[in-house]
Amino acid sequence: MVTSAIENNIDGQAHHHTETFISKYIFSLDHKIISRQFLFAGMAWAVLGGLLSVLFRTQLAWPNETFPVLETLFSTWYTDGILKPEAYNAMITMHGTIMIFFVLTASLTGTFANLLVPFQIGARDMASPLLNALSFWIFILASVFMLASLFAPDGAPSAGWTVYPPLSALPQTSPGSGLGMTLWLIAIALFIISTLMGGLNYISTILNMRTKGMTMYRMPLSVWALFFTAIVGLLAFPVLLSAAVLLIFDRGLGTSFFLSNIVVGGSPLPYSGGSPILFQHLFWFLGHPEVYIIILPAMGIVSEVLAIHSRKPVFGYKAMIFSLLGITIMSFLVWAHHMFVSGMNPFLGGVFTVFTLLIAIPSSIKVFNWLTTLWRGNFHINPASIFAVGFVSLFISGGLTGIWLGSSTVDIRLHDTYFVIAHFHLVMGVAAFFGMFAGVYHWFPRMFGRMMNNTMGYIHFGITFVGAYLIFWPMHFMGLSGVPRRYYHFNEFDAFSQYANMNVIITVVTIIVFITQFIFIFNFFHSMYFGKKAPQNPWNATTLEWTSPVEGIHGNWEGDLPVVHRWPYDYSKPGADEDFIAQTTPLKEGEIESH
């Protein structure tokens, strides 16, 4: 890193040299390939994460039934055809960890930041391609550790994705708190290092490597969103690393950062003086910004996709940027709203309530601008555009319940119920997936030079969209009735027996939605090889990535880099010959640049 930069003469010209399969597709330094690598890895993780949710949903729907088939397939997690209680806890823990960190953080940002940042700002590659490749391979190393933790002999980690001590700190508290938890912590530490390496690179590339004419206010919103995502990650993830290090010390070296006055099986442990609440503070200082790390890239993708497919400039471009900035700053001021029931001073709870409710303002500005971008647009229906609209719908539905939960008085009642599950799955789980799908359908031609199949895309969208609401809408009512999350079954609770059938419906829909995702996967891989060949600019978009040769060359552009003359949203501009004007087209005489 330090000494080799001068020798690595990344010059201004595209240059070709012979590459083997391994150097081109495996240990590649090319941002386009690394983007695909992140996408493939994320898809594999998403299938596993989804499968785990099917397993624990099956248990919730039919708690007394036996499933010998599942026992044959997953013998370590089942006894007598029934999912073991500790395995159930492991399933929910790993589902959360995989989806939040490995799919929606690493893969979503990894795929689109790598693809879009150099392309859309007109750079040959990232500022440091080596660091970029290292980021991916450390992510793979983290993935290996995380996968190993799932199959740890004494049990997979089962302390929830939030890994609160003392459950996560003491191996004797549960089977999953042994080797599995240690592997989990190592995996997360590696994961953070990988995310930081990526984030450093994205910020530096955006600030330093823009092509001639690409001022900050000429950058597409997708790049702006990825820029703010990287900043949030850069400031929040190191704090989680600190928390993980302290937890590793507590586990391995007998320190008492988070442990105090604990009695296990009647015998007191030697720990004293620590505070488990301290861990919660450190964890949520990352944990809350983390949801913005997940949703900001999706917001950027959706802003871009909606404008292009509505054939209209995005409404309120600068308002969009400043609301992204507002969300970025405020994301660091709301973490303790996850801790209203931890014995917090009510005054402090009030302060965090106010900040939490304030964050609704920039979020609402964005929603308003998406809707006004669509308003009276010449909306082109295709899988990318309807997934983007689906994102807006889910974000509104999930966001509204965020206002309930942000208020400490309501949250104390609803904390750890299915209401919370419904809220965050809609607003940052499924919504972020919809943003990711919109991005994949939209930029697939740019990534692979072929088009995806629309019919399969529509089926994928229809079932997933309706399914998402069928799964999570009833959970609001369950939560309002007090049904707690993370319970193995509800057989012992008469009060919740009214929801037994609801659990069956939710599980059946979950299985259908899970199977539907294979239509997408089939469409993806089939189109990669047999899809219709993509034209140079299939969506008639204005941004720079569509000016680079379809076949994808090293250095992105032959000869000189493109020069930018206008903002990225010149769609349906009055007086123009076509309904879009590429960013590389110079302004006509007397033409005023839009903003």
Added chain:
Amino acid sequence: MDYSLKYQERNQGAHKFIMWLAIASSCMIFAGFTSAFLVRKGAGGAWTGFDISSVFSISTFIILFSSATMLVAHIANKKGNLGFASFALFLTFACGLLFCYFQYTGWVYLTNQGFYPAGNPNPSPQFLFVIVIIHAIHVLSGMLFLLIASVKSFMLLKSDKQLVVNPNSNVLQVRTDLLSMYWHFMGILWLYLFGFLYFFL
């Protein structure tokens, strides 16, 4: 200056910026530790402070001295004085090694006084322990690159001088600007941690 050189220059500027960002994120790690320290101390309960100024004073002096040797190495390298640069880089590496050694002896001295990190009802030594170890890991990773730069500089001296030439200055050199930033940051970071621990422990 032709276009490709301009692009390369910008690229090198971007590398520098990456280092600034890495420094910022590293600061956040220690902000996490020191804020946890303050929260824990403010929560009350057992807390025995002790004076660390005599225990870690030698290592503090060494890491400050190593910043000076790093500066000398950087200047020598810039002037193309490869031999001297290689020597000064190695000297900085040796200072890093000494620093780690004196951190270790300081720690041994404290444990002999009864300040154990584990199984101790007094939480102050364990915070000190974590901060010293994580800082030392940062120093060790910097030392790895110091060694690489030093060896590379020495090999360059012995090799065919036409091999690697910085196109901007036409001077034969390795790249030490990022290394130098990182190493000075290590010194400043330790100074901050030392001051923090001195006043708050």
